[in-house]
Amino acid sequence: MPSSSAPDRWSLESWFSGFGAADYLDFKAALVRDVEVLRAKAEVLADDCPAIVAVIVELEAFSDRLGHLSAYLGCLTADDANDEAVKADEAWISTLDAESVKLSATLQSALASLSDDAFETVVADPALENATHAVRRMREAGQKQMSAELESLAADLNVDGLHAWGRLYDTLTGKMEFEMTFPDGHQETVPMSRRRALMSEPDRRLREAAFHAGQKPWNDHAVTLSAALNGIAGTRLSLYGRRGIPHFLDTPLFDGAMSRDSLEAMLDAIQTHIELPRRAIRAAAKLQGTPALHYFDLEAPQISPPDEKELTWDEACATVDHAFSAAYPKLGAYFREMLAQRWIEAQPRAGKRPGAFCTGSQLKHEERVYMTFHKTVHDMVTLAHEVGHAWHSCVLRPARSFAANYPMTLAETASNFGEMILLNGLMSDSGITPATKAHLLDQEMLRAHAYLINIPMRYEFEKAFYTERAAGEVPVSRMSELMTEAQRKLYGDTLLPDGTDPMFWAYKMHFYITGVSFYNFPYVFGYLLSQALFARFQAEGASFLPRYEAFLSMTGSATCEEVVKRSLGEDLTDPAFWGTALKALEPSLVAYEDIVRGR
Numbered sequence: 001m002p003s004s005s006a007p008d009r010w011s012l013e014s015w016f017s018g019f020g021a022a023d024y025l026d027f028k029a030a031l032v033r034d035v036e037v038l039r040a041k042a043e044v045l046a047d048d049c050p051a052i053v054a055v056i057v058e059l060e061a062f063s064d065r066l067g068h069l070s071a072y073l074g075c076l077t078a079d080d081a082n083d084e085a086v087k088a089d090e091a092w093i094s095t096l097d098a099e100s101v102k103l104s105a106t107l108q109s110a111l112a113s114l115s116d117d118a119f120e121t122v123v124a125d126p127a128l129e130n131a132t133h134a135v136r137r138m139r140e141a142g143q144k145q146m147s148a149e150l151e152s153l154a155a156d157l158n159v160d161g162l163h164a165w166g167r168l169y170d171t172l173t174g175k176m177e178f179e180m181t182f183p184d185g186h187q188e189t190v191p192m193s194r195r196r197a198l199m200s201e202p203d204r205r206l207r208e209a210a211f212h213a214g215q216k217p218w219n220d221h222a223v224t225l226s227a228a229l230n231g232i233a234g235t236r237l238s239l240y241g242r243r244g245i246p247h248f249l250d251t252p253l254f255d256g257a258m259s260r261d262s263l264e265a266m267l268d269a270i271q272t273h274i275e276l277p278r279r280a281i282r283a284a285a286k287l288q289g290t291p292a293l294h295y296f297d298l299e300a301p302q303i304s305p306p307d308e309k310e311l312t313w314d315e316a317c318a319t320v321d322h323a324f325s326a327a328y329p330k331l332g333a334y335f336r337e338m339l340a341q342r343w344i345e346a347q348p349r350a351g352k353r354p355g356a357f358c359t360g361s362q363l364k365h366e367e368r369v370y371m372t373f374h375k376t377v378h379d380m381v382t383l384a385h386e387v388g389h390a391w392h393s394c395v396l397r398p399a400r401s402f403a404a405n406y407p408m409t410l411a412e413t414a415s416n417f418g419e420m421i422l423l424n425g426l427m428s429d430s431g432i433t434p435a436t437k438a439h440l441l442d443q444e445m446l447r448a449h450a451y452l453i454n455i456p457m458r459y460e461f462e463k464a465f466y467t468e469r470a471a472g473e474v475p476v477s478r479m480s481e482l483m484t485e486a487q488r489k490l491y492g493d494t495l496l497p498d499g500t501d502p503m504f505w506a507y508k509m510h511f512y513i514t515g516v517s518f519y520n521f522p523y524v525f526g527y528l529l530s531q532a533l534f535a536r537f538q539a540e541g542a543s544f545l546p547r548y549e550a551f552l553s554m555t556g557s558a559t560c561e562e563v564v565k566r567s568l569g570e571d572l573t574d575p576a577f578w579g580t581a582l583k584a585l586e587p588s589l590v591a592y593e594d595i596v597r598g599r
Contacts, residue, residue, distance in 0.1 A: 388418020
């Protein structure tokens with residue numbers, strides 16, 4: 001368990017005194033006992049409205065406790081992918097998750113079987129005040145379920161099936177290393193968690209070396225990773241068919257509280273304005289002196305900071321603090337609290353899982369941020385992104401849990417808003433030099449084409465993969481073909497002829513997350529909606545911030561369409577709304593192109 005007092009190491013002691021400690025073991029035992037009691041109550045509900053209300057309230061409290069332990073174990077296993085004891089408990093909690101899923105399915109079936117009048121009696125109960133949205137979604141989910149017996153079987157099988165594939169992926173990738181020859185000739189064994197940072201380095205020779213050397217483990221394990229992805233998708237498709245869910249997008253859209261019309265309007269707007277982010281890539285290629293970019297160039301700055309020195313952790317934190325505090329004092333104060341309480345893990349270290357995330361405990365009302373800081377501006381932006389997530393959870397602390405569980409679509413809006421505050425704060429600093437401004441514009445363009453091309457590309461791949469998987473397993477070679485086709489479709493001529501990355505399907509962790517499918521379009525949604533929110537912020541100034549917090553506070557209590565209509569007065573099903581958000585990029589793009597022409 002992390003216990004170092006290093007400023008870039010988190011503390012989890014306020015959650016449990018230690019992994020395997022008495023309080024931890026007692027907590028586990030109580031969960032096992034209580035889930036059985038609650039299941040017994042749920043199985044005899046019938047149409048007893050007061051009993052249904054009581055079980056809903058008890059489920060809410062139980063879910064808080066289960067989520068607390070799950071978040072704790074997720075933190076530990078990300079922090080040290082080699083800890084077999086933690087891995088064992090993470091596997092164990094999957095069985096408890098399965099029991100919780102069965103309990104929820106039983107309760108959802110009971111809600112679905114109620115008459116309309118009886119259901120309205122349930123949601124009108126004072127004990128469910130401010131939980132109406134969540135309970136209505138439970139009833140809707142119950143209407144798309146198999147029989148209770150089959151849902152129970154599916155939950156049991158998922159422990160050693162669907163979720164086991166995800167655990168395999170996390171374990172395998174957390175231990176991956178590769179041998180790399182650096183441009184200066186020295187050789188080094190590099191943990192895979194460092195590869196992305198190396199491919200964000202200004203030195204193209206370093207990026208190229210990391211890309212090619214780092215491909216070997218993915219190619220070596222391609223058959224295993226292909227089996228995992230096929231297993232995850234195949235399980236989902238089988239369950240969708242049994243539940244009468246007609247399309248594989250229906251579930252991720254329901255999970256995202258977003259309509260198909262809104263998704264299509266957003267994607268249509270991106271295709272209409274695709275040349276905006278492509279222009280950013282072409283400008284970057286001109287700066288690099290190549291006709292287009294290679295995949296390993298896409299996350300790299302083409303304009304380095306003027307002093308070209310690495311950022312220290314303290315410098316990055318001070319910069320984020322200054323930007324947050326100047327624009328949004330409450331966010332700045334919260335960030336300082338996170339640092340003081342040691343709620344952020346950023347130390348570069350072998351054995352850590354790749355990636356970054358924010359998690360938290362609704363039981364303790366505390367958040368945690370996980371990342372690996374490799375002294376780059378990109379890492380500093382990641383920090384602001386994840387703290388944006390954490391602030392969202394902080395704003396929702398006063399809400400009951402059923403009103404604080406927001407969908408990923410709206411979660412990604414808050415994180416991107418945090419990024420934009422950081423970058424705008426840096427750009428508006430009166431002491432900024434032209435060289436620093438050029439570097440920051442370069443960073444903004446990196447974000448733009450990541451959200452508007454790379455992430456839609458992931459969506460295109462996943463959609464094509466699920467379509468083909470419905471007819472049978474998709475082999476490694478075809479997965480790579482689908483990935484290449486998706487990259488060519490979105491990037492067009494902005495990638496070099498040999499510049500695609502066919503193995504991206506293997507190393508993008510998001511494809512292997514088993515708790516939610518299509519972990520891609522919510523990022524695009526969040527980026528574009530944050531553009532709209534930030535435009536209002538710039539126009540209205542500090543007076544907008546209470547409205548922003550009202551927006552955040554609504555995110556667990558309404559659909560995306562309802563939240564945006566109430567907070568911004570906008571229609572998400574209108575491509576023009578998304579087009580306006582996309583075109584907000586143009587002034588920065590033109591400024592970037594002017595810099596490129598001047599070099």
